[in-house]
Amino acid sequence: MQEGKLLTFVKELATLLESKPSEEIVFSKGKKLLENLIQVDDWLPEEFCKPHPQHYQQYLLYADPLDRFSVVSFVWGPGQKTPLHNHTVWGMIGQLRGQERSADYYQQADGSYKADESSLCQPGRVATVSPDTHDIHVVENALKNQTSISIHVYGGNIGRIQRAVFDPITGAEKLFISGYANSVTPNLWNTAQ
Numbered sequence: 411m412q413e414g415k416l417l418t419f420v421k422e423l424a425t426l427l428e429s430k431p432s433e434e435i436v437f438s439k440g441k442k443l444l445e446n447l448i449q450v451d452d453w454l455p456e457e458f459c460k461p462h463p464q465h466y467q468q469y470l471l472y473a474d475p476l477d478r479f480s481v482v483s484f485v486w487g488p489g490q491k492t493p494l495h496n497h498t499v500w501g502m503i504g505q506l507r508g509q510e511r512s513a514d515y516y517q518q519a520d521g522s523y524k525a526d527e528s529s530l531c532q533p534g535r536v537a538t539v540s541p542d543t544h545d546i547h548v549v550e551n552a553l554k555n556q557t558s559i560s561i562h563v564y565g566g567n568i569g570r571i572q573r574a575v576f577d578p579i580t581g582a583e584k585l586f587i588s589g590y591a592n593s594v595t596p597n598l599w600n601t602a603q
């Protein structure tokens with residue numbers, strides 16, 4: 411019996427994190443694991459692919475019971491965009507479907523935030539965020555008439571972590587906890603997943 415892709419990824423990442431790797435290792439070995447997961451878009455169950463008409467959706471796919479990591483499906487309808495926000499833990503963003511544009515922002519001397527070049531994330535590619543180097547960004551669906559989906563992996567339970575959104579002009583910070591849109595997570599032991 412073939413094991414599902416999501417279960418394989420969760421097992422491999424849990425095994426990697428068991429060795430308490432540096433962020434550099436997470437962003438090399440862990441990134442490869444995520445690249446494998448998103449290589450072929452044939453495993454994410456339909457209920458975790460559904461866009462919301464007003465705002466992007468965050469569906470929890472798996473949360474490590476020891477809060478070492480979480481795996482989330484982000485689903486973007488056309489034109490949907492995040493506010494300027496941070497994460498406070500390392501993160502890897504794997505493009506599964508469609509295309510997203512991400513811009514890293516850096517705080518200036520006057521307190522405001524300015525973007526450096528934005529990048530387009532194509533299916534199969536993985537981008538990163540890190541509180542040590544580049545943790546504050548804006549992400550949007552780059553497609554005008556199509557849903558985009560990315561699989562996010564964080565070094566904590568991202569839906570339960572208190573983090574912040576920022577006003578790019580004044581730099582004012584507002585704390586928030588994102589939570590998740592779903593009440594039921596996927597069955598990792600269903601071989602189709």
Ligand code: FE
Pocket residue numbers: 495496497547549
């Ligand atoms: Fe983000």
